[in-house]
Amino acid sequence: MHEKVIGRRYLRELFGAIGVYWLLLTLSIVFGKDLPNGPARTLILAIPVIGVALAVWAIVRQMRRVDEFVRLLTLQNIALAAAITASLTFSYGFLELAGFPRVSMFVVWPVMAVSWLLIGLVRKITKR
Incomplete structure (x- = not known):
């Protein structure tokens, strides 16, 4: 409750x-x-x-x-989302060097939020 x-x-x-x-x-x-x-x-x-x-x-x-368990799971989800976001934005930096259009910094937070949401959903579905 x-x-x-x-x-x-x-x-x-x-x-x-x-x-x-x-x-x-x-x-x-x-x-x-x-x-x-x-x-x-x-x-x-x-x-x-x-x-x-x-x-x-x-x-x-x-x-x-x-509680501590929920806090730990949340922080793990955030850490994974940050790692995914860092790898995607870093990788896209190389694509910009190859001629792809420049992307605004406004894109970073939505990428992290979607990553965080997907990680949470996967963990919920798989009970991990």
Whole structure:
């Protein structure tokens, strides 16, 4: 029962942070795109980072709430996702040297998130 309660709390916190991120992202694009280059534009375009910080805060809080076994499994999943992300982004760097299009740094986090999700799903399906 305790796991379900903290799981729901985590999802509320995380999706709340994601909602704040999307709202701030939308506002920053709408209001920042036409501003001239300068500190005001930079600040407005960077404001979605507040939502990212809230998501990190939610993840840290969840890691403190779960027991040691869940924490270990989560950290193993993150480590594997980081290794997959590093190998994919590093390998693509060589493809860019071969003429492939340059890819934005915005791609790195989605690659890691998808890796993390797939690792979790595989572990759940195989019960490992």
